[in-house]
Amino acid sequence: GTKGARQTAASCVSEDLSGTEKRLLFSNWPQYLDVDEENEAKRPTLEAFQSRTGIQVTYTEDINDNNEFFGKVRPQLAACEPIGRDIIVLSDWMAARVIGLGWAQRLDPARMANVGRNLLPSLRNRTYDQENVLAIPWQCGLAGLAYNGRVTGEIRTVDELLTRPDLKGRVTLLSEMRDTIGLILQADGHDPTNFTDAQFDAALEKLKRAVASGQIRRFTGNDYAPELAKGDIAACMAWSGDVIQLSAEDERIRFVAPDSGAMLYSDDMLVPNRASHRAHAEALMDYYYEPAVAAQVAAYVNYICPVQGAQAEMERIDPDLATNPLIFPDAALQARSKKFMTLSEERERAYESKFQQVIGG
Amino acid sequence: MTASRSGRRRRLLPYLLAAPGALWLVVFFLLPAIQLGATSLYDPAGSLTSGYAMTWSFGNYPDAIGAYWVHFGRSFGYAGLATALALLLGYPLAYAIALRAGRWQNLLLVCVVAPMFTSFLVRTLAWKTVLSDTGTLVGLLRDLHLLAPDGRLLASPVAVVTSLTYGYLPFMVLPIYASLQRLDRRLLEAARDLNARPAQVFRTVTLPLSLPGVVAGTLLTFIPAAGDYISAELLGTPNEYMIGNVIDAAFLVRLDYPQGAALSVVLLLVILALAVGYLRRGGAEEVG
Amino acid sequence: MSVGHRFWRWVADHWVLAVAALVLGYLLLPVAVVAGLSVNRPSSRLSYDFAEFTLDNWRDPCAAPGMCGAVLRSVQIGFLATLVSTVLGTLLAFALVRHRFRGRAAANLLVLAPMATPEVVLGTSLLALLVAAGIPQGFWTVVIAHVMFCVSFVVVTVRARLSGMDSRLEEAALDLYASEWQAFRRVTLPLVLPGIVAAALLAFSLSFDDFIVTNFNSGTTVTFPMYVWGANQRGIPPQVNVVGTAMFGLALLLMLAVRVRWRIPRRRPARTAPVRDRVGGR
Amino acid sequence: MDRLDLTVPAGSFFALLGPSGCGKTTTLRMVAGLEEPTSGQVLLGTEEITRLRPYRRPVNTVFQNYALFPHLDVFENVAFGLRRRGVPDVAGQVRRMLSLVQLDGYDRRRPAQLSGGQQQRVALARALVNRPRVLLLDEPLGALDLTLRRRMQLELKRIQTEVGITFVHVTHDQEEAMTLADSVAVMNAGRIEQLGTPAELYEFPATAFVATFLGRSNLLAGRVTGRDGDDVLVEAYGERLSVPVVRSRSTSGAVLLGVRPEKLRLVTSMDEVPAGHQSVAGIVTDAAYLGTSTQYLVRTGWGTELTVFAAADGEARPVPVGSEVVAYWHPRYAFLLDAGTDPSGGETEPSVGSAGAVPVNGVGPR
Amino acid sequence: MDRLDLTVPAGSFFALLGPSGCGKTTTLRMVAGLEEPTSGQVLLGTEEITRLRPYRRPVNTVFQNYALFPHLDVFENVAFGLRRRGVPDVAGQVRRMLSLVQLDGYDRRRPAQLSGGQQQRVALARALVNRPRVLLLDEPLGALDLTLRRRMQLELKRIQTEVGITFVHVTHDQEEAMTLADSVAVMNAGRIEQLGTPAELYEFPATAFVATFLGRSNLLAGRVTGRDGDDVLVEAYGERLSVPVVRSRSTSGAVLLGVRPEKLRLVTSMDEVPAGHQSVAGIVTDAAYLGTSTQYLVRTGWGTELTVFAAADGEARPVPVGSEVVAYWHPRYAFLLDAGTDPSGGETEPSVGSAGAVPVNGVGPR
Numbered sequence A: 001g002t003k004g005a006r007q008t009a010a011s012c013v014s015e016d017l018s019g020t021e022k023r024l025l026f027s028n029w030p031q032y033l034d035v036d037e038e039n040e041a042k043r044p045t046l047e048a049f050q051s052r053t054g055i056q057v058t059y060t061e062d063i064n065d066n067n068e069f070f071g072k073v074r075p076q077l078a079a080c081e082p083i084g085r086d087i088i089v090l091s092d093w094m095a096a097r098v099i100g101l102g103w104a105q106r107l108d109p110a111r112m113a114n115v116g117r118n119l120l121p122s123l124r125n126r127t128y129d130q131e132n133v134l135a136i137p138w139q140c141g142l143a144g145l146a147y148n149g150r151v152t153g154e155i156r157t158v159d160e161l162l163t164r165p166d167l168k169g170r171v172t173l174l175s176e177m178r179d180t181i182g183l184i185l186q187a188d189g190h191d192p193t194n195f196t197d198a199q200f201d202a203a204l205e206k207l208k209r210a211v212a213s214g215q216i217r218r219f220t221g222n223d224y225a226p227e228l229a230k231g232d233i234a235a236c237m238a239w240s241g242d243v244i245q246l247s248a249e250d251e252r253i254r255f256v257a258p259d260s261g262a263m264l265y266s267d268d269m270l271v272p273n274r275a276s277h278r279a280h281a282e283a284l285m286d287y288y289y290e291p292a293v294a295a296q297v298a299a300y301v302n303y304i305c306p307v308q309g310a311q312a313e314m315e316r317i318d319p320d321l322a323t324n325p326l327i328f329p330d331a332a333l334q335a336r337s338k339k340f341m342t343l344s345e346e347r348e349r350a351y352e353s354k355f356q357q358v359i360g361g
Numbered sequence B: 001m002t003a004s005r006s007g008r009r010r011r012l013l014p015y016l017l018a019a020p021g022a023l024w025l026v027v028f029f030l031l032p033a034i035q036l037g038a039t040s041l042y043d044p045a046g047s048l049t050s051g052y053a054m055t056w057s058f059g060n061y062p063d064a065i066g067a068y069w070v071h072f073g074r075s076f077g078y079a080g081l082a083t084a085l086a087l088l089l090g091y092p093l094a095y096a097i098a099l100r101a102g103r104w105q106n107l108l109l110v111c112v113v114a115p116m117f118t119s120f121l122v123r124t125l126a127w128k129t130v131l132s133d134t135g136t137l138v139g140l141l142r143d144l145h146l147l148a149p150d151g152r153l154l155a156s157p158v159a160v161v162t163s164l165t166y167g168y169l170p171f172m173v174l175p176i177y178a179s180l181q182r183l184d185r186r187l188l189e190a191a192r193d194l195n196a197r198p199a200q201v202f203r204t205v206t207l208p209l210s211l212p213g214v215v216a217g218t219l220l221t222f223i224p225a226a227g228d229y230i231s232a233e234l235l236g237t238p239n240e241y242m243i244g245n246v247i248d249a250a251f252l253v254r255l256d257y258p259q260g261a262a263l264s265v266v267l268l269l270v271i272l273a274l275a276v277g278y279l280r281r282g283g284a285e286e287v288g
Numbered sequence C: 001m002s003v004g005h006r007f008w009r010w011v012a013d014h015w016v017l018a019v020a021a022l023v024l025g026y027l028l029l030p031v032a033v034v035a036g037l038s039v040n041r042p043s044s045r046l047s048y049d050f051a052e053f054t055l056d057n058w059r060d061p062c063a064a065p066g067m068c069g070a071v072l073r074s075v076q077i078g079f080l081a082t083l084v085s086t087v088l089g090t091l092l093a094f095a096l097v098r099h100r101f102r103g104r105a106a107a108n109l110l111v112l113a114p115m116a117t118p119e120v121v122l123g124t125s126l127l128a129l130l131v132a133a134g135i136p137q138g139f140w141t142v143v144i145a146h147v148m149f150c151v152s153f154v155v156v157t158v159r160a161r162l163s164g165m166d167s168r169l170e171e172a173a174l175d176l177y178a179s180e181w182q183a184f185r186r187v188t189l190p191l192v193l194p195g196i197v198a199a200a201l202l203a204f205s206l207s208f209d210d211f212i213v214t215n216f217n218s219g220t221t222v223t224f225p226m227y228v229w230g231a232n233q234r235g236i237p238p239q240v241n242v243v244g245t246a247m248f249g250l251a252l253l254l255m256l257a258v259r260v261r262w263r264i265p266r267r268r269p270a271r272t273a274p275v276r277d278r279v280g281g282r
Numbered sequence D, E: 001m002d003r004l005d006l007t008v009p010a011g012s013f014f015a016l017l018g019p020s021g022c023g024k025t026t027t028l029r030m031v032a033g034l035e036e037p038t039s040g041q042v043l044l045g046t047e048e049i050t051r052l053r054p055y056r057r058p059v060n061t062v063f064q065n066y067a068l069f070p071h072l073d074v075f076e077n078v079a080f081g082l083r084r085r086g087v088p089d090v091a092g093q094v095r096r097m098l099s100l101v102q103l104d105g106y107d108r109r110r111p112a113q114l115s116g117g118q119q120q121r122v123a124l125a126r127a128l129v130n131r132p133r134v135l136l137l138d139e140p141l142g143a144l145d146l147t148l149r150r151r152m153q154l155e156l157k158r159i160q161t162e163v164g165i166t167f168v169h170v171t172h173d174q175e176e177a178m179t180l181a182d183s184v185a186v187m188n189a190g191r192i193e194q195l196g197t198p199a200e201l202y203e204f205p206a207t208a209f210v211a212t213f214l215g216r217s218n219l220l221a222g223r224v225t226g227r228d229g230d231d232v233l234v235e236a237y238g239e240r241l242s243v244p245v246v247r248s249r250s251t252s253g254a255v256l257l258g259v260r261p262e263k264l265r266l267v268t269s270m271d272e273v274p275a276g277h278q279s280v281a282g283i284v285t286d287a288a289y290l291g292t293s294t295q296y297l298v299r300t301g302w303g304t305e306l307t308v309f310a311a312a313d314g315e316a317r318p319v320p321v322g323s324e325v326v327a328y329w330h331p332r333y334a335f336l337l338d339a340g341t342d343p344s345g346g347e348t349e350p351s352v353g354s355a356g357a358v359p360v361n362g363v364g365p366r
Ligand SMILES: Nc1ncnc2c1ncn2[C@@H]1O[C@H](COP(=O)(O)OP(=O)(O)OP(=O)(O)O)[C@@H](O)[C@H]1O
Pocket: C276, D001, D002, D018, D019, D020, D021, D022, D023, D024, D025, D026, D027, D172, D189, D190, D191
């Protein structure tokens, strides 16, 4: 047999070398940080941070899917080994799991005054991080629908996605169970914040039929983007900011928050165990909680900004964006956006395993 | 030097030569295989988080097979198809290189091998470009009405089998080439002289004498193809997923080690059974 | 004899070549695509279509963040795995070809087994062992895994060369006052060297190309294939194609050089015919 | 190929003889259809078969190294041609043929399990069973050792007599050609130098090449000085010699006068030379015991060496090395060749003794 | 290996002769140290070398197929042994040796670029340059064609004479052994059957195997009936014959009376048989023209065939097939063997004529 993987602050001690090493390794999802329009290799806010602090940041976009990334780093974290990253960005539920396993380092609120000041109230004191010292939100976002107008007409509902014959084989859904099932639950008129096993099963059954009929090409992480842009995928479930970014280049690519409801999530920054630049990480998190910086990021990534005061800053950058509900949600959208309910461990396992079986792996 | 001392040293020599490599394979191949077997019998209720207990849960096997027999079937089906295609394509190529290429032989041979240096992934992705719904090939096929107007190649069994065939084609070509290269050409002339038409020469002499290469080639193609999941992952849909995709997900996404291990063990056993049965019938000398 | 007849006869003689050419085209098509994309300036970073010719990707392949590090890591792993597996495999091949010893059959089986095992199984079994033993994965576990599956291919390749070698040459060396070691060093080794080099090249290609086994055992170590896998999810930087094309070109050159340097003498069918008293060229 | 005209009498045992690389195999391959002549024709009887594919020719070959199919047993090897043509009663014909070559009971063996001689007979059976109009044999005995080779020669001859098929037998072994063949063609550098019965070729060679390749010859360089009735007069190294006109290929200018070593006799003085014979004096420089005969080398006054075979028939006395001797011969055994014919036979090895260009001792059966 | 005692005189050219598979190579390999005898000794002079590793023996070998190092050029092949022993002036010695074997200028060629004869000489040079006490040659000429082979034989002999090293030359070619060797050992099935000079072996063979393997013999099965002075009396098929005691290996019981074919003469009637000769009557069943001689087969009254070689020395008249003849010989050329000795020579091929066990015609040089 094998032993469990849980760690505690005592069993796994991390050393902070920030004093001697001016480096920081930051792993994030693709399309989650501003890029210079002129030069794709430049990231303005990050470069500003580097020149301001002298900390050399290695930024990698190597997180594509929560489960996939967790599978990759799990053995090391379980063994209390460094994973070669100082900050990782994981979705709320996955952050909760990592924190539960004792794999995240506690941060020092004193060194993150901006966070303390500017974190949106709705994101404070969450169940898995009561004191806001383990998981600091990077961005929030919506999971909804997207389509490429060059290859298909408008898509408005989840059901269209799952059944419209002209889309057959050119639809991708998200491998993120909470997003895909959440959207279907809502399309079925159920509430993802509170649903029953039977409702889950019904949603899954619907999904299964769609898969079996050949409607669904793939289940993706963030990797729907290139194919959607290309047109090999006509329509898909997608994350808001990504699609809005694509729209900027090709306006016929559109994001749709279905009338039945979209899924709301937050992606949080964590400092994993044995990461050796915690102080730098704290500095970076604090930096990105300056409203002006946050607005600059939001103006590029088009996700929901977790920083209070950023909307005001946005007025100065791009007034249109400041009123875009997908970035600064209005009440109407807020009403249509649901979080996925927190699951007990068994329920989570049962759902994941059923879901995974359907998505084919 | 006394005779006996040097004699003992000489008797020991083969063991000294074989030991490091054999040891490596024992520790990093045999032992892991045994551990895999053990893992497949762990309590399926465990998890990596809570740890696994060894409960000799043989039930993992029927459970795993019950849930994924379709994927097994598909794997062997696709791999069989890809192997047959690779044989069909690889044989003429090997034949031409070995017997007809003359001074181009070296260059052609190198052309068969060199793509292996361009990563398999990169090449598979290139297939994705070639077969893309918006690509020239699909456009052409649609224009020729060989493909329905909304028909596609990507995300279909065609794409997966194409890529599998492609990926393991060199492993088919090389052994066949080697056995054809060894073939005594005078035998071909003898057959022609004995009133055999070209097709008969091939059927009665060339083919039977290259059989060892064919056997080695089919094994070297079929086995990895049956375990492949890159092709299905990149070019297929969940309806094309093979057992490799399932095992990959079991170990890396679902983190269900017992089930993943059970699936791996079944895959290995089925392949061994097929290979042994095949070798019995094919009567091949040696793989590789 | 009619023209039509001649035509069909020509077709009968040449159709195999035509088929072979097509198959070769099939084999090289993706490489051509990769080469094409390596000189492409994609319209956006999510696009994979041919847009505009440029040599920028070749000028600065490292512009794709993280890629050069991954290539370097793959090369390091490739070298280590090649070195170790070539040494181990060559020794094993010598033992298997030149000696009869107890356990030889078992050793033979052990060598062939990894080749008859699908990569997923190789990868997952090593993963299972490492997890059970609590050994963290990383650079070295990848090297170990690569050596493991390369050894078999090295053995098979070297063995073919070795068993094709006339053992009388070694006896001749002994007869000419070479000790066993000298006979090995001066005769056996140089003659088997082409086989060893071929085996090393093969081992390197297998290691450099491997994704499946690596994927299970690399932990957070990113090799080139792992990088490509990840990059594919966010849009492949065109520089990946530069690496693909360069590796192909390099391999082509290297292998041609090897084959020319050791122009592997055409293995003649056992020659019992009278030796021609002619100055033999090719 | 140079022009090469070769007419093979039907039903005969025909030998094609020549040094390595002279084009024997190439010639056979053209007849078999395995190679195409760039120009010229191959006729079988009156039928032109030049461009016929090999499988349509009523010609079969026994290859230089047998080329037996290793994956088929003896029976299937022999049956191969029959099956290809779809003839009935394969089994009966194969068994009859195997028994002709005395291999009954070997039908289920693989070629690798047979000795060289047995393999050779399988190859023969495999070709013969098709009852070709012509059977081509390309040095079928080249790989056998001397003992086995001689035995197989007899057997080939027996089989040819029995089946009556035309055999074209290629060899570079002069002895073999002479023992087996009804007629022999000597080939050199792609050309036929002479064609005839073994005795014709041996006794009256047409060229220096034939004279030295088929058996040995002592060739004396000389010049025709005139005519005396039916004799041609020749002066060589100051000696006046003569050869009958009927045995002269050339009757003027520079010539080579040839005498076979076994036609030379040794005596100790000129007085002992019988009347009507011609002679040359010299010193014995070497004597080699060969069993059936002794080979003497006699150095003449002008420095060249003559080869003399003295049969060990129990009558001749040994001549000690160093003795002064006279070698004599009857003019009817001499022959006269045009000196223009190249005696070297296209060999590229540096010659060993290299005493000079003349006389040349070819090597051959004694 | 059976007991095998073999004493080779120093400085001589010694030939080891025997059919394929009789153990010649094995014997040489033991001398070279490449194989260890399970029992017995190998002595060099008085020094025992039985268990010495090959590289410590002052013995070198020219291998059956040369075994030249393909990756080294001619020079380095020849230099190989010198370099291993670290002797000075490698280059000088190598060049001298290459010029001895007439390969000056070939030093930078690879073996693959040489003809068979040239390769053979490189192999020779490579062994000789080490000035071994004994040079072993394992059928060095086996792979050459007849012409080249004869030329290389002369060369070998010349070199041996020049360097004076003991040559042990293995061959299965009787003719080669006789031409080259000072003494010959005939080996059969792992045993030495006879050892002596070529003439001794040819003229008075010790066993039926030697009699038939080295040249041909007519062997008549008979039985000793008594003694008449210096002659042994033999009755064979009703004929009363005699052989001098000094030419008898056995003087009682079942014997084989042997006569070489060239010692037989043919006449048309008993009257013509000269006094003191013995004769047998028969009918000519075959005549084969061989150039230097004609081979007749004579079927005796009791049904066996005698072989007769009539030298074509210009005196004998051809005897037509079918004529009644008398074959006679002088008793001093006959020899008597113990009938117990196996005449088959261990050959496994079914014999062709198979008229019966006796007489056996071995095949050999004529
Ligand atoms: N008349 C010719 N004109 C041009 N090339 C010739 C001629 N004869 C022979 N050749 C060439 O010479 C080479 C040797 O010919 P071939 O193999 O027929 O020789 P061979 O007499 O069979 O020799 P061996 O006795 O060694 O088998 C071939 O490459 C052939 O093409």
